[in-house]
Amino acid sequence: MKAIGYKTAGAADVLDWIEMDRPTLGPRDLLVAVKGVSVNPVDVKLRAAVTPEAGARILGFDAAGIVVETGEAVQHYKVGDAVFYAGDLTRAGTNAEFHAVDERIVGRKPQRLDFAEAAGLPLTAITAWEMLFDSFRLVEGGGEGQSLLVIGGAGGVGSILIQLAKTLTKLTVIATASRPETQDWVRKMGADHVVDHRGDLVAQMADLGISPTHVAALTATDQHWSAIIDMIAPRGQIALIDDPQGLNIAPAKPKALSLHWEFMFTRSMFATDDIAVQRDLLNRVSAMIDAGALQSTMTENAGPLGLEALRAAHIRQESGSVIGKQVFAGL
Known part of the structure; x- marks a missing residue:
């Protein structure tokens, strides 16, 4: 599958195309066809300062997409479900065609938002x-x-x-x-x-x-x-x-x-006993969006995810001037 990642820490131009295998699923994992992603400060902090220990690192944490495969112990989702989530700092990121994620940190995508706009919310x-x-x-x-x-x-x-x-x-x-x-x-x-x-x-x-x-x-x-x-x-x-x-x-x-x-990755990094709290709160947020109680925080939809567009988004994020969230459709 195609992905965008980096091999050496540095400026936004270290981001590049990466070819990699589809993720292998664990028992509680969903394989998601990624239809929307967003950029967060954590993306630019990692890219600028942390060189991957081996090979390339795929960034991106927020995602929205369609479940295309499930692990053997998955209980809450099925193939075809539309979902959104913020990922896990210890696993490969969402700037890719497909992404594996533990179902316990995944919520149902708000119906009122498209995939790109929904991807601006989870993290x-x-x-x-x-x-x-x-x-x-x-x-x-x-x-x-x-x-x-x-x-x-x-x-x-x-x-x-x-x-x-x-x-x-x-x-x-x-x-x-x-x-x-x-x-x-x-x-x-x-x-x-x-x-x-x-x-x-x-x-x-x-x-x-x-x-x-x-x-x-x-x-x-x-x-x-x-x-x-x-x-x-x-x-x-x-x-x-x-x-x-x-x-x-x-x-x-x-x-x-x-x-x-406050560090929202703590529950997924340490597989805490209450990790599923994040699924539940995302489902609450989704329901509140659909009921009109919350509004989208997206301010820019940069279109399909591409290398030059992602580099530009990282530069904007580093400038400190971004209002709300920058989002992309999938690759």
Whole structure:
């Protein structure tokens, strides 16, 4: 089968065509004919910094497609089902004609979205859901009188996190965005207030009269760390997904703050006992999309997946200016 991968870490031009065999299925695996993929920050981070230990690595985590074969122990899907999912960091990626994935991390594709648009949701939706309900330990319908500050609200995770928080909790949501177009976007996603992360966040939050009880630090956490500590409410919760080089957590002690790492690949990497939670939450997200309770976060459909188009998408992702999600149809 055809795929796009890389053999040596570097700039976007290390991506190249790869010929490889179709994946071999494990007992719980689905073989999916890939019809849609998207680009995430993890793709460009791996390509830029991690040389494959042997041979080539196929990137791509989000996918939507059609099940064409099932492992002997598969229980929840059959050949012909339309599915979407975010993959497994330890396995070959989705920038390929066919992809093998454990059924326990796979959801049913929203019927209202085409395959490319559906592929823009799984990784970010899982991340946002786990942040709200695992990291922050919120419950659906909870959060009355509490608030959530989303730092980097216009990116892929921020776009769906704002929506899930407004739909499933009673949190007041404040999102950061600096450009007019990103500020408009986070308002469209449902943010109650917008502040500019290029300005003085502490002063802007004081002007709103809000000390957030929860902070989702999605980007530049080390840059904003002092401000987060200053403005968060005592006994507040901080969750982060980026890779700060070092954080001094000592200033968090007087307020008895809690710090959480969110990494949506943890359940699949370690085959945790509750791995199927990701299937269940993706099915919830799919149903919410079909009911009109959530909206797509896609902002660019770049057409069929191709080498030059994927290289260009990686460059855009690295620029830090992408709003929502970039998606492709299949190869």
